[in-house]
Amino acid sequence: MKKGRVTIKDIARELNIAPSTVSRALNDHPALKKETKDAVKALAEALDYQPNLLALNLLQKKSNTIGVIVPEITGHFFSAIITGIQDVIVDSEYNIMICLSNESYEEELTIVKRLSKIQIDGVLVAPSSETKNFDHFRRLQKSGIPVVVFDRDCPGLEADKVLVDDYFGAFQAVEYLIGTGCKNIAHLGGPLNLSTTEQRLQGYMDALEKNKVPVNRDYIVHVPGFSHKDAVKATKKLLELQKHPDAIFAYNDKIAISAMHIVKKMGLQIPDEVSVLGFDDEPHSSFITPSLSTVWQPVYSMGMLSARILLSHLNNKNNILDFRKEVFKPELVIRASSKEK
Amino acid sequence: MKKGRVTIKDIARELNIAPSTVSRALNDHPALKKETKDAVKALAEALDYQPNLLALNLLQKKSNTIGVIVPEITGHFFSAIITGIQDVIVDSEYNIMICLSNESYEEELTIVKRLSKIQIDGVLVAPSSETKNFDHFRRLQKSGIPVVVFDRDCPGLEADKVLVDDYFGAFQAVEYLIGTGCKNIAHLGGPLNLSTTEQRLQGYMDALEKNKVPVNRDYIVHVPGFSHKDAVKATKKLLELQKHPDAIFAYNDKIAISAMHIVKKMGLQIPDEVSVLGFDDEPHSSFITPSLSTVWQPVYSMGMLSARILLSHLNNKNNILDFRKEVFKPELVIRASSKEK
DNA sequence: AATGTCTATGCAAAGGTTTGCATTATGAAG
DNA sequence: CTTCATAATGCAAACCTTTGCATAGACATT
Numbered sequence: 039m040k041k042g043r044v045t046i047k048d049i050a051r052e053l054n055i056a057p058s059t060v061s062r063a064l065n066d067h068p069a070l071k072k073e074t075k076d077a078v079k080a081l082a083e084a085l086d087y088q089p090n091l092l093a094l095n096l097l098q099k100k101s102n103t104i105g106v107i108v109p110e111i112t113g114h115f116f117s118a119i120i121t122g123i124q125d126v127i128v129d130s131e132y133n134i135m136i137c138l139s140n141e142s143y144e145e146e147l148t149i150v151k152r153l154s155k156i157q158i159d160g161v162l163v164a165p166s167s168e169t170k171n172f173d174h175f176r177r178l179q180k181s182g183i184p185v186v187v188f189d190r191d192c193p194g195l196e197a198d199k200v201l202v203d204d205y206f207g208a209f210q211a212v213e214y215l216i217g218t219g220c221k222n223i224a225h226l227g228g229p230l231n232l233s234t235t236e237q238r239l240q241g242y243m244d245a246l247e248k249n250k251v252p253v254n255r256d257y258i259v260h261v262p263g264f265s266h267k268d269a270v271k272a273t274k275k276l277l278e279l280q281k282h283p284d285a286i287f288a289y290n291d292k293i294a295i296s297a298m299h300i301v302k303k304m305g306l307q308i309p310d311e312v313s314v315l316g317f318d319d320e321p322h323s324s325f326i327t328p329s330l331s332t333v334w335q336p337v338y339s340m341g342m343l344s345a346r347i348l349l350s351h352l353n354n355k356n357n358i359l360d361f362r363k364e365v366f367k368p369e370l371v372i373r374a375s376s377k378e379k
Numbered sequence: 380m381k382k383g384r385v386t387i388k389d390i391a392r393e394l395n396i397a398p399s400t401v402s403r404a405l406n407d408h409p410a411l412k413k414e415t416k417d418a419v420k421a422l423a424e425a426l427d428y429q430p431n432l433l434a435l436n437l438l439q440k441k442s443n444t445i446g447v448i449v450p451e452i453t454g455h456f457f458s459a460i461i462t463g464i465q466d467v468i469v470d471s472e473y474n475i476m477i478c479l480s481n482e483s484y485e486e487e488l489t490i491v492k493r494l495s496k497i498q499i500d501g502v503l504v505a506p507s508s509e510t511k512n513f514d515h516f517r518r519l520q521k522s523g524i525p526v527v528v529f530d531r532d533c534p535g536l537e538a539d540k541v542l543v544d545d546y547f548g549a550f551q552a553v554e555y556l557i558g559t560g561c562k563n564i565a566h567l568g569g570p571l572n573l574s575t576t577e578q579r580l581q582g583y584m585d586a587l588e589k590n591k592v593p594v595n596r597d598y599i600v601h602v603p604g605f606s607h608k609d610a611v612k613a614t615k616k617l618l619e620l621q622k623h624p625d626a627i628f629a630y631n632d633k634i635a636i637s638a639m640h641i642v643k644k645m646g647l648q649i650p651d652e653v654s655v656l657g658f659d660d661e662p663h664s665s666f667i668t669p670s671l672s673t674v675w676q677p678v679y680s681m682g683m684l685s686a687r688i689l690l691s692h693l694n695n696k697n698n699i700l701d702f703r704k705e706v707f708k709p710e711l712v713i714r715a716s717s718k719e720k
Numbered sequence: 721a722a723t724g725t726c727t728a729t730g731c732a733a734a735g736g737t738t739t740g741c742a743t744t745a746t747g748a749a750g
Numbered sequence: 751c752t753t754c755a756t757a758a759t760g761c762a763a764a765c766c767t768t769t770g771c772a773t774a775g776a777c778a779t780t
Binding site: 095099 | 727728731732734735736737
């Protein structure tokens with residue numbers, strides 16, 4: 039009979055009416071007679087008519103898709119954020135396209151170009167650790183695409199931002215360690231250039247300073263990347279110092295766990311000889327031995343809020359909304375890898 | 380000046396030629412004069428012309444997008460598979476849409492309808508643990524959309540499949556436990572109805588049988604879902620038996636780690652009093668104490684192969700390719716949570 | 721009877737690109 | 751000078767839907 043799927047024209051021909059009438063019937067246009075509408079709807083149902091969204095996209099010049107750019111998804115952090123995003127977006131008319139930058143500026147650039155080509159409607163992004171220049175995001179904004187930045191800040195970029203108070207989290211963590219009697223607290227920092235790295239380092243330093251603990255530059259080591267190897271190397275550097283630290287505050291749980299591995303391997307007791315404290319509170323962090331003290335972040339909520347903010351922009355194309363900056367408070371979770379007060 | 384983006388018509392008007400000529404120039408049609416092509420290309424470059432993919436999609440009746448349906452991404456397993464998929468697809472012309480079914484048949488159904496509506500070109504799917512009926516996938520196939528199933532089999536569905544030999548992995552694992560002297564080996568099985576659950580259970584049972592160890596029904600407990608709570612409850616049931624097992628072979632690492640937690644809490648030594656063996660080899664499994672013996676699966680490769688198979692179908696629309704069934708061999712990884720032989 | 725009002729529907733354009741077929745122009749062959 | 755072949759380009763349809771404006775018909779008012 040017919041080739042391909044049923045279109046609005048097929049219904050029109052069958053019913054001897056114009057395609058425009060069919061369209062209006064399907065969209066419940068008020069000017070149509072009820073009988074006409076009913077007849078159209080009945081036939082549409084019978085023929086299993088599926089509107090062609092591709093045609094609609096062209097007409098509306100939008101893809102009904104939002105892009106999510108994250109550095110990776112194999113860890114728990116971004117996966118959980120994405121789950122939060124998805125759970126919000128799934129109830130809207132939008133689809134989600136998840137893109138992995140692999141912590142590479144180049145790849146991030148390629149992704150942005152791609153998203154722009156397919157006429158994405160909005161973008162949620164946690165920039166790669168290499169990204170220092172944000173012009174590619176500005177270009178998106180210039181072509182009318184709202185951009186929401188989450189987790190990692192883009193200093194100087196005017197956009198909606200959903201962040202965590204990393205400074206506060208780090209400050210609390212380090213002050214806690216001081217409170218348990220640690221005198222030589224080291225910091226295993228994240229990759230340089232990340233806003234989160236900077237904030238956590240600053241929190242660490244200010245906590246020391248406030249408590250009149252001298253800052254020892256040797257006790258601050260940054261990992262170049264997030265691999266186990268990177269973390270091991272950095273930890274060894276710390277432990278091989280003449281006077282090894284009695285506490286390690288790590289940039290995140292992943293690094294903290296790698297560090298614990300080495301600490302134990304070198305025969306040092308956790309937390310008696312070396313306390314270890316992480317950041318992120320990944321699900322398995324409570325299962326390792328000793329269970330990891332860490333800083334919890336409301337990841338799922340961050341994802342949900344980011345998505346909601348983006349949706350609100352999409353639904354208010356005309357209105358000029360100010361950029362929102364939401365900062366979540368993290369929470370210190372004390373377990374067994376740190377001493378008691 | 381002009382409103383909106385530059386189109387092929389703008390270039391045509393500027394150069395006093397027909398839009399079709401511009402199109403052909405841009406696509407290097409052989410019948411065009413070199414001068415014309417060069418002029419068009421130069422102007423396109425100067426005007427920063429971006430082809431409107433939305434128009435192309437409508438014309439070609441395809442979205443240039445493939446859908447990936449997974450139960451969740453917060454664990455390492457599916458995240459790693461997705462990363463493999465992404466790394467293959469990123470070099471093609473296709474975009475990826477990742478969809479989470481949350482282990483729910485209902486949501487999976489909704490996703491499939493949605494993907495079908497946006498005229499997806501192909502689908503990669505690991506079905507939810509609730510899914511028993513595969514008609515929604517068959518409907519996709521009927522409308523010409525290739526479907527590749529990975530990790531979890533869909534019995535009775537004719538499609539490409541990329542699986543792991545779960546039976547073999549389980550068999551090897553249990554036989555190893557027997558070899559270390561364990562006499563009362565329990566199985567913490569996955570949710571019923573999953574092909575992987577069934578295969579691992581079968582491997583467990585056959586390994587016992589082959590080694591003349593009687594199967595004790597009390598030693599087989601299935602978790603209803605993948606939460607920590609579910610695993611804890613199931614483990615307690617095992618340990619509260621009059622004669623508690625001296626080994627636990629768990630459906631996956633997540634469950635194994637929850638189980639270890641309880642075993643330790645009850646004051647039993649791992650592996651001396653109870654051996655524990657998992658499945659999946661998640662990255663953190665080697666960092667818990669004692670480090671977890673498990674069965675490794677080539678997750679990244681599975682993702683890559685699944686994507687490659689789908690692409691090959693997409694590139695050979697006309698050719699009738701037989702359905703492929705690829706089964707990867709898993710590998711036993713012995714660490715400290717099981718005894719030595 | 722002429723004019724006006726209202727309701728229900730149709731017409732056609734618009735959105736941007738590709739492509740089979742038609743057309744023009746150019747030069748060569750007869 | 752025709753005729754034909756060839757090369758280069760244009761025309762218009764097709765993909766499917768929405769929507770502003772036009773129009774037809776029915777009925778009411780003067």
